[in-house]
Amino acid sequence: MEAKTNLPIISMEGITKSFPGVIANDNISLNLMEGEIHALLGENGAGKSTLMSVLFGLYTPESGQIKKHGEIIKIKNPNDANRFGIGMVHQHFKLVDVFTVLDNILLGVEPTKGPFIDRQLAKKEIIALSKQYKLAIDVDAKIEDISVGMQQRVEILKMLYRKNNILIFDEPTAVLTPQEIEELIKILKNLKKEGKSILFISHKLNEIMAVSDRVTVLRKGKSVGTLFTKDTTPQALSNLMVGRDITFEIEKLQANFGGIALEVANLTFISTRTKKKVVNDISFQVKKGEILGVAGIEGNGQSELAYLIAGLLKPDSGTIRLLGENVTNHSVRYRNDLGLAHIPEDRHKFGLILDHPLYSNLSLKKYHKQPFQKHGIIQKKKIFQLAETILERFDVRSGKGIQSLTRSLSGGNQQKAIIGREIDSNADVLLAVQMTRGLDVGAIEYIHSQMLKQREEGKAVLMISLELEEILKLSDRIIVMYEGRIVAELNPKETTKELIGLYMAGGKPS
């Protein structure tokens, strides 16, 4: 690390920020030197995003101070942050979908000529910037028409156009393919070369090793140390992050396939809005005792495929067979009762009723069955028993047990509750979509072991995930979706992340 001045460009000192019942940042200090890439590593809930939100003016800390070049500055809102040269790329991009790239970059800082926006001038400046930093963009394209990778470059240009020199990236690789990640790493190194100072939030060790100069590790709201990246190892970092040794490898028993449990044939779904074939002529089978992994970049039809199988969407053509029975025109409940469990992609929207108590969520798939109801009257005792059993078996932790408001549970425990409910339904087919999204390492480990247990018990698992590692680790077979089609079927033992990534981006090996 070569600092250009002795004083850090930004130093956060003793930052403490708490929310009711939890201290998100507990006396955290962090120095960002000029021209360095500083990684912030920690599990979900460790306080990384809170700390960066403090720096960006989204939260006001209870105590602590922020200094720029040694002078105390007060950042009350993002406008202040912007004035001090601090920019941020959020995990979920803040772009207006129907605006052009140009307009998105200008938004809020439009150069004017009289009462009009001087787009020509702005366009020249932005094209110059994009050349200088090697950020390929199409200034006149609409955001909704460009790739996620390009959207991210637009976000970066937004910061550069505002002359920010302290750049915060919140989990920038979460939405990218392996190829795009490599591209981003190049971009980050470029930015560094041009003298920008970068804060890079991640929980992925290999990226941090590849890109950062120094890394600060947070655990449960506290800083557990800042290290020079070149002096450390991924194993050491992960132990620091989790606070215990974690095993990266899990034991996967020999496959033992049974008959076909789920069969999808020529399934097509046309979006009513865009008239595009979001799911395009898809066919596959999943056997009992098999985990079929579906890889793909977000938005290539995987979500719709899951909704079609679950019965939440009706296909335009094609058939779905569940345990040999054609269920294409049957209701959600019919499929559930026949033998389909579903861990939905969006656990807050579909998976849980957050404002209801936990027991009511844990019985969501069973309340209509005997003995949980008799003549239409709910048997609370039986429901409580059911909920207690799931709670215990799947180690769901909550403040007031089954009576807790579901909203009050942590994300990991909410997901465990869903997984517990679905596995407890003892269905032959398990549809698992983004089952570990946003969870910490411990919870992910647990969920993975549960999935393998399902496989051993002879359940058919269709696992849709954006996490390639997860797909490679658990699947017996992998299919890759791109623009609504299956573009490849692969054996995880004989394939690589890079190859899958290539298919995910619509490419073919040459």
Place this chain on the structure above:
Amino acid sequence: MKNQAFISSVVAILLGLIFGLIIMIIANPFTAFPGLLTMMGGWLAHQDFLRRLGDLIFLTGPMILTGLSVGFAFKTGLFNIGATGQYTLGMFAAIFVGIYGTFLGPTQWIFAFLAAIIFGALWGLLPGLLKAYFNVHEVISSIMLNYIGMYTVNNLIQGDANLFNVAFSKTKAINLNAYIPTTILRDVFDRSAIDLGILIAIGITLIIYFVLYKTTFGFELQAVGSNRFAAKYSGIKENRSLILSMVISGALAGAAGALYFLAKGSVNSGNQYSVGNELLTAGFDGIAVALLGQSHPFGIVLSAFFISFIQRGGYFMQTLGIKVEIIDVIIAAIIYTSAMAMLVKDKLIKILKRKQP
């Protein structure tokens, strides 16, 4: 949670009263405090105590039912602003059977009451169907149906000499058998308007409570109300729940119309409907009752009693020269503050949610 709900309602009431007091002071500083005392109970401490109490209890009955109507829909995530229209239809059905159904003998009032429930239910069914199959927002369709209902009923009444008393522009008195029995209550409460209506209202409250909290049907309704996506995901038929919820909500509002217009009233000629081009306010009172009672059946009974209480108080405040509209201002302020109390509660929940990253 329950305590929190109760406290936020009480806070809402206090803020609304303070606001009302300020308005009264601005209007006339000398009558403001006596006015407030009258409203908050002074009117009841009177030599006619029993009769006034009886009238209050009578008025609480329909108020409970309109409150339940709106509150029940709230539980399913629907805003039934059409309770007024359903109430009007219920009123019409009750009066129609009350005048034409003489052949029914002593059971006439029961049939009049059931007719009101059916008409109210039908008037609730329409926005339910529109919402379920055409995604028309129930607020829009039920506001329209309020007016359609009122004008239709007015036309039907005016076109029928057996129903319409031209001289007073009111409906005619219904048949004696069509009045909800007063039993001994009327004598106990010194010839007040009280009848069995309040017991009917409380009975219906218990049924609604049972349906909402003890049956799978109620579980499904509340699931749809709290998160329709999760409800659909778990296999609940969302449309069926929406439609049934509106039907029940309409039935309750219709029943409220019957409860009010099948009553003898404090004068023996009964309560009559004045044909005019204004919506009846009963359904809107139901919104206030439901909000203040936080949509819980028992909360609704309490808030219906309270709102009837201050409405009656407002009526008697007029003797001090205070305008009865002040009461409407105070009730409006209470609705406002109770909505804000819920906002405060929601904010709290959001903060709690944020602490769980």
